[in-house]
Amino acid sequence: MDEDRVKGAAKELGGKVKGAAGDLTGDKQTQAEAKVTELKGSAQNLYGQAKDTLSDAAGQAREFAGDTFDRARERYPDAQRVYQRGNEALRPHAQESPLGLAILAGAIGYLLALVIHGRR
Numbered sequence: 001m002d003e004d005r006v007k008g009a010a011k012e013l014g015g016k017v018k019g020a021a022g023d024l025t026g027d028k029q030t031q032a033e034a035k036v037t038e039l040k041g042s043a044q045n046l047y048g049q050a051k052d053t054l055s056d057a058a059g060q061a062r063e064f065a066g067d068t069f070d071r072a073r074e075r076y077p078d079a080q081r082v083y084q085r086g087n088e089a090l091r092p093h094a095q096e097s098p099l100g101l102a103i104l105a106g107a108i109g110y111l112l113a114l115v116i117h118g119r120r
Helices: 003-025 028-075 077-094 098-117
Strands: none
Touching: 003 028, 028 077, 028 098, 077 098
16 A cells, blocks of 8 residues: 555544534634645545556556567567567667656557457
C-alpha cells in the first residue's frame, strides 16, 4: 500500500473529526477548515491509489514483456542480438526522456500483443 494512501486516509479522518468538533461547537471556520482537510486527505488517498494501480500495471507489463521476449527468443534465434542492438540504441534516449520511452514501450508491447494474440 502506498504511503500517500495511508497519509491521505489519516488526513481525511482528521478532517472528519475536526468537522464533528466544529459541528458541536457551531464554529463555521472550524467546519470549513475541516472540510478542506478532509478533501485534501481524500485527494492524497486517491493519488496513492492511482500510484498503486500504475505500479501494478507496470509489473504486469514487465511480466508480459518478459514472457513475450522468451517466446520470441524461442521462435527467433537472433532475437538476443537484435535486443542488444536495440538496447544500446535506446539507452541514451531512456536516460534523457524516460517518460517518452515508457510510452514507446507501451505502444510496442501493445503491438506485439496484437501480433502474437491477434484481434479477438
